[in-house]
Amino acid sequence: MDDKILPGDCSDIVRRIDTDRFGPFVFQPGFTAAAVALGLHRVEDAHARFVASPLAQVANQLEQEVIVSSVFGTNTIEGGTLSEEETASALALDPQQLHAVEQQRALNIKAAYDFSRTAAKTPGWSLTTQFIVDLHRLVTAGIPHDDNRPGLIRDNPKTRVTLVGDAAHGGRYRPPQYGRDVERLLVALIAWHDDLQAAAVPALIRAPLVHLYYEQIHPFWDGNGRVGRVIEATLLQAAGYRYAPFALTRYYLQNIDAYFTLFNSCRKAAEKKREAPNQGFVDFHLEGMRQTINTLHDRVNRLVHMLLYESDIRRALDEKRINARQYTILSMLLDRGRPLPLAEVRQAPWYKSLYLKLNDKTRQRDLHRLRELQLAFLDTDNALWPGFVVPTNIKPAGKPESP
Numbered sequence: 415m416d417d418k419i420l421p422g423d424c425s426d427i428v429r430r431i432d433t434d435r436f437g438p439f440v441f442q443p444g445f446t447a448a449a450v451a452l453g454l455h456r457v458e459d460a461h462a463r464f465v466a467s468p469l470a471q472v473a474n475q476l477e478q479e480v481i482v483s484s485v486f487g488t489n490t491i492e493g494g495t496l497s498e499e500e501t502a503s504a505l506a507l508d509p510q511q512l513h514a515v516e517q518q519r520a521l522n523i524k525a526a527y528d529f530s531r532t533a534a535k536t537p538g539w540s541l542t543t544q545f546i547v548d549l550h551r552l553v554t555a556g557i558p559h560d561d562n563r564p565g566l567i568r569d570n571p572k573t574r575v576t577l578v579g580d581a582a583h584g585g586r587y588r589p590p591q592y593g594r595d596v597e598r599l600l601v602a603l604i605a606w607h608d609d610l611q612a613a614a615v616p617a618l619i620r621a622p623l624v625h626l627y628y629e630q631i632h633p634f635w636d637g638n639g640r641v642g643r644v645i646e647a648t649l650l651q652a653a654g655y656r657y658a659p660f661a662l663t664r665y666y667l668q669n670i671d672a673y674f675t676l677f678n679s680c681r682k683a684a685e686k687k688r689e690a691p692n693q694g695f696v697d698f699h700l701e702g703m704r705q706t707i708n709t710l711h712d713r714v715n716r717l718v719h720m721l722l723y724e725s726d727i728r729r730a731l732d733e734k735r736i737n738a739r740q741y742t743i744l745s746m747l748l749d750r751g752r753p754l755p756l757a758e759v760r761q762a763p764w765y766k767s768l769y770l771k772l773n774d775k776t777r778q779r780d781l782h783r784l785r786e787l788q789l790a791f792l793d794t795d796n797a798l799w800p801g802f803v804v805p806t807n808i809k810p811a812g813k814p815e816s817p
Contacts, residue, residue, distance in 0.1 A: 423447065424613050429606045433595040441606040441627055443615070444684065444692030450619065453700035457618055460707040461655060464714070469656075472717040476710070480661045481505070485523045487663035491670060492639050494519055518556050526552040526644050527660060534651035541604050541624070541649065543597075546633070549644055554637045561635040567600070568635050569593025578632055583671065584678025589632035599631045607649075617653030621646045622699035626692060629677055650703075658706045665702035672698060716802075723802040724748055727789060735787065739768045740780050744789055747800035756796045785811040 429441040469476070486494075486501040496504060496516045504517040505524055512518055526549050533539050551565040570576055570591040577586045590596050603624065610620045625646040632638050643666070647659035666673045676695045683691035727748070731741045746764060747754060759765050769777050781798075784790040792798055793805040 424615050427609045429602055431602045435592040436590040436595045439599055444690055445696045446690050449693055457700055457703045460704050464707050464711045467714045468718050472714055480657050484660040484663045485520050487667040488640055488643050489519055491667050522553050522555055530644050530648040534648050541607055543600055549641050550634050550637055553640045563635050567593055567596050567633055579678055583674035596633050600633050603627050617649050621649040622696050626695050657710050661706045662702050665706050719802040740784055753797040753799040
């Protein structure tokens with residue numbers, strides 16, 4: 415991560431570009447160090463606790479979950495219709511098995527993520543125009559769309575006007591239309607980012623600022639949102655942040671109205687020459703990183719508890735403290751990772767097969783024993799919980815229930 419957590423006075427790191435047809439375009443930090451100090455501290459504190467957690471034990475599963483959740487999030491922001499479960503299925507497909515555009519979109523985002531992670535781990539990597547163009551090619555490859563032009567910088571003909579945004583999120587914005595202006599601004603954005611980095615401005619600040627201005631330039635015909643979020647994630651990864659840079663897309667999806675509105679409100683504040691016009695987007699990003707890292711930390715703890723629970727129930731079976739039927743019940747609870755209503759358990763084919771030739775008393779004894787050992791809990795709503803989660807409304811074990 416950045417050696418210097420708090421940015422110094424970088425208010426003079428400004429680039430004004432006089433374009434041919436768009437007029438002046440100004441890149442500016444647009445935030446105050448005092449205003450971001452607390453947000454930066456909270457993110458760094460959350461990240462320090464997160465990386466100190468037992469990540470190694472669950473790294474593979476956590477990474478898989480983050481990829482699926484992130485691909486689902488960023489795809490949904492851009493109008494994708496795959497559910498999270500369908501996204502997971504699409505990512506598991508061989509490219510030769512693809513039969514839907516939505517599946518292709520999901521695999522494209524995953525390919526961009528892989529490219530991003532490789533770049534971020536490369537010593538001396540820096541943001542370049544070529545990196546951005548390559549990202550766009552990956553994100554848009556094989557998508558049948560009139561505006562799908564992989565890797566091609568937008569250059570609007572006089573008969574075509576590109577507009578971004580809508581009235582519900584701060585209005586419509588007309589980004590640069592002329593290809594030469596777009597190219598010039600993209601190069602200037604990268605050079606300005608390099609200036610910020612040279613001044614030791616933390617990635618937690620640089621990344622959202624690049625994201626913000628990239629979307630204002632809107633350099634491609636389609637796929638700009640997906641590319642912008644991957645650029646942001648790459649800058650954060652290169653600075654040492656793990657998992658959260660991609661997982662952040664779920665925060666953007668959950669707060670999508672604020673996310674879209676801030677692009678416009680920051681731009682308008684700059685046009686009106688207000689003080690710290692980009693403060694809102696930087697603050698939004700910092701809060702998103704804090705919440706995302708804390709959520710990941712909670713997930714790591716839960717996964718570790720599940721691993722320990724899996725070991726505990728296996729040991730209980732080996733030591734004959736529970737029987738094979740009880741072990742199956744606990745394994746099913748572990749597999750679901752959530753409480754199961756007894757009515758649902760009763761109807762499950764796997765459960766019916768366990769007690770096909772046994773009576774109700776046997777079922778009662780099996781469940782009662784699991785509750786006594788605290789390997790399972792029953793709540794007052796008659797839901798059965800795996801033993802690594804203790805419900806707040808637990809039913810006393812002295813009252814056996816038959817599932």
